[in-house]
Amino acid sequence: MKSISNEILINASLETVWDALVNPIKTKVYMYGCEALTDWKAGSKLDWQGEYEGKKMVFVSGKVVEIDAPHFLHYTTIDPNAAYAQSRANALDVRYYLSKSGEQTLLKVYQFGFEHAADAEKRFADIDNKGLGWTPVLEQIKSLCEKE
Numbered sequence: 001m002k003s004i005s006n007e008i009l010i011n012a013s014l015e016t017v018w019d020a021l022v023n024p025i026k027t028k029v030y031m032y033g034c035e036a037l038t039d040w041k042a043g044s045k046l047d048w049q050g051e052y053e054g055k056k057m058v059f060v061s062g063k064v065v066e067i068d069a070p071h072f073l074h075y076t077t078i079d080p081n082a083a084y085a086q087s088r089a090n091a092l093d094v095r096y097y098l099s100k101s102g103e104q105t106l107l108k109v110y111q112f113g114f115e116h117a118a119d120a121e122k123r124f125a126d127i128d129n130k131g132l133g134w135t136p137v138l139e140q141i142k143s144l145c146e147k148e
Contacts, residue, residue, distance in 0.1 A: 008142050030141050046064055090116075093113045
């Protein structure tokens with residue numbers, strides 16, 4: 001199964017890191033200027049909204065699949081502006097796992113679902129980011145959380 005997996009240790013509490021994942025003001029800092037808009041309940045719609053040429057737009061959509069605050073978050077993602085069908089089969093899955101590691105929080109992210117999704121090779125290459133995967137995003141989350 002083709003997937004992307006990264007992890008990082010953060011010098012912050014589990015609650016601080018969780019807040020960074022679900023607080024739209026904070027997601028805007030590390031998720032390419034996008035706010036995560038949802039009520040964070042299983043089955044709810046999730047939109048990643050940002051600005052382009054001065055206008056608000058949704059860059060990524062999905063659904064919250066499962067949530068167990070502050071330890072686990074699973075949601076789907078799909079580009080609502082893409083030419084392929086906006087179906088569950090074309091959506092990718094993202095899972096975050098948070099756990100205490102001494103005084104730190106271990107944050108793991110796992111993205112999968114490429115083998116059946118439309119335009120899978122390109123989407124994998126874009127997200128894999130030359131082998132870095134989620135590392136740049138995780139480093140920004142770490143920086144944000146450690147400033148608090």
